[in-house]
Each structure stands twice: as C-alpha cells, then as structure tokens.
Amino acid sequence: MIDLEDVHLSFSENTVLDGIWLEVDRGETLVVMGGSGQGKSTILRIILGLLEPDSGRVYVHGVNVTYTSQEILDQVRRQIGMVFQGGALFDSLTVGDNLAFRLHEEKGHEEEEVIRVVQEKLSFVDLEPKVASLMPAELSGGMRKRVALARAIMGSPRIVLYDDTTPSVGCIAAQTITALINKLRDQQGVASIVVTHDIGAALAVGDRFAMLKDGDIVFEGTGEEVLATDNPDVRSFIDARMAGA
Numbered sequence: 001m002i003d004l005e006d007v008h009l010s011f012s013e014n015t016v017l018d019g020i021w022l023e024v025d026r027g028e029t030l031v032v033m034g035g036s037g038q039g040k041s042t043i044l045r046i047i048l049g050l051l052e053p054d055s056g057r058v059y060v061h062g063v064n065v066t067y068t069s070q071e072i073l074d075q076v077r078r079q080i081g082m083v084f085q086g087g088a089l090f091d092s093l094t095v096g097d098n099l100a101f102r103l104h105e106e107k108g109h110e111e112e113e114v115i116r117v118v119q120e121k122l123s124f125v126d127l128e129p130k131v132a133s134l135m136p137a138e139l140s141g142g143m144r145k146r147v148a149l150a151r152a153i154m155g156s157p158r159i160v161l162y163d164d165t166t167p168s169v170g171c172i173a174a175q176t177i178t179a180l181i182n183k184l185r186d187q188q189g190v191a192s193i194v195v196t197h198d199i200g201a202a203l204a205v206g207d208r209f210a211m212l213k214d215g216d217i218v219f220e221g222t223g224e225e226v227l228a229t230d231n232p233d234v235r236s237f238i239d240a241r242m243a244g245a
C-alpha cells in the first residue's frame with residue numbers, strides 16, 4: 001500500500017531523511033517512533049505528496065507520488081485519511097459540517113448522501129447522530145478525537161495517517177481511539193501509519209514499529225521486539241515515555 005524506497009530529504013544543511021526504506025501493507029499498522037524534529041511528520045507529508053523528496057521513490061497504491069500529475073495525486077490523496085494533532089476541526093462549523101467539508105468541496109454529492117455518510121461515520125466512531133449538530137467547543141476531549149477520526153474516514157480511505165506528537169494536546173491515539181484504529185484495520189483492511197508520543201497507545205495498535213533517528217530507521221520490529229530490545233535509542237525513547245514524559 002505504501003512504499004518508501006531510499007528516500008532522501010534535506011532542508012538546506014539539515015538532512016532530515018538520509019535513505020529511508022518503509023513499507024506498510026494492507027491491513028497493517030506501522031508506528032513511527034522518534035524524538036522531536038526527527039522527521040516523522042515529514043514522512044507523512046511526503047506520502048501525501050505535499051513535500052517532494054530530493055531522491056528516492058514513494059509509492060502509494062503503486063503510484064509514484066513524487067513523479068505524477070496533479071490529477072493523479074488528487075486521486076491518491078482522496079484515498080488517504082489524515083488525523084491531525086488536536087483534531088484540527090473548524091471551530092465555526094458544526095460537527096456535521098466539519099465531517100461534510102470535503103464532500104461539499106468536491107461538489108456533485110447529493111445532500112442526502114452527504115448526511116447519510118456523516119451519520120455512518122459518526123456511528124462507526126460510536127457517536128450518536130445528534131452529535132452532528134454540536135459545535136466543536138461543545139465536545140469533550142474524547143469526542144473530539146472521535147470526530148477527528150470520523151472526518152478522516154469520510155471518503156472511506158484505504159490508508160489513514162495519524163500525526164500526534166504534542167503530549168500537552170492529549171493523544172489522538174488514546175484508549176478510545178486505539179480500538180477504532182484496530183477496527184478500521186480489521187473490518188476494512190485499512191493500512192495506517194501512527195505517529196504518537198503515547199507509547200501505551202502505540203503498543204495497542206502497532207503491528208510493526210520503526211524508530212527514526214538522525215535520518216535513518218535505527219530499529220524495526222514488532223511490539224514484543226520493541227519491549228525486548230536492548231537498542232539504546234529505543235530503550236531511552238520508551239523509558240522516557242513510560243516515565244510519563
């Protein structure tokens with residue numbers, strides 16, 4: 001589903017990705033770990049085709065997103081759902097309009113269909129139909145996270161990317177959400193990449209884990225291997241977060 005092959009990217013003197021190889025299959029969740037500024041969000045932006053690497057190949061559904069037309073790129077992006085830190089909802093729109101935003105932008109969708117899809121996605125994330133008429137300010141933290149996920153899956157994407165690295169905002173991948181990430185994977189074969197500082201949540205969703213440091217993947221393995229490894233980078237990353245950092 002997603003393939004990064006030998007991806008290099010520097011911002012002037014700052015080499016962020018120095019030959020990254022990553023693969024995520026259908027129905028698989030990859031957790032990308034790494035300290036602040038190590039390039040986690042950069043990888044997600046490259047997959048979305050928002051940033052072009054200096055070299056290397058990036059395939060999403062077999063399409064090389066770094067060398068393709070805007071039209072194909074738009075098609076690829078429609079198959080990717082993105083869940084941002086803190087939800088990134090429009091505060092002046094109801095939950096329903098937040099969810100419907102992309103469909104309204106695309107035009108050509110019957111309003112009845114839009115309402116039906118909004119209700120279907122709310123139900124998927126275990127929210128009641130009436131939540132559609134609430135404003136974001138009226139949501140609890142947990143509801144907000146569910147709404148953010150519901151919005152990301154409005155287009156029934158085959159890939160969902162989660163970017164949640166600021167501890168203070170509260171973790172998107174907190175307990176309620178981990179179950180939903182797994183439900184998407186198991187019921188719909190969604191492939192996911194999860195970036196989170198919440199190591200407990202990461203262990204609850206990750207099929208595989210990759211640790212990014214100084215432009216390289218310095219560790220790759222299953223959850224069990226993460227917990228058992230004596231790789232010093234992984235250990236200090238996990239220990240800092242287990243300690244409540």
Ligand SMILES: Nc1ncnc2c1ncn2[C@@H]1O[C@H](COP(=O)(O)OP(=O)(O)OP(=O)(O)O)[C@@H](O)[C@H]1O
Nearest residue numbers: 011014016034035036037038039040041042043165
């Ligand atoms: N558009 C840009 N222009 C210049 N430098 C950038 C740009 N985007 C990111 N960077 C740099 O690339 C590096 C990686 O940034 P990135 O946002 O991917 O880190 P991150 O791993 O997501 O960090 P965090 O955990 O804090 O979210 C940082 O050094 C950052 O300053």
Ligand SMILES: [Mg+2]
Nearest residue numbers: 040041042165
């Ligand atoms: Mg980031």
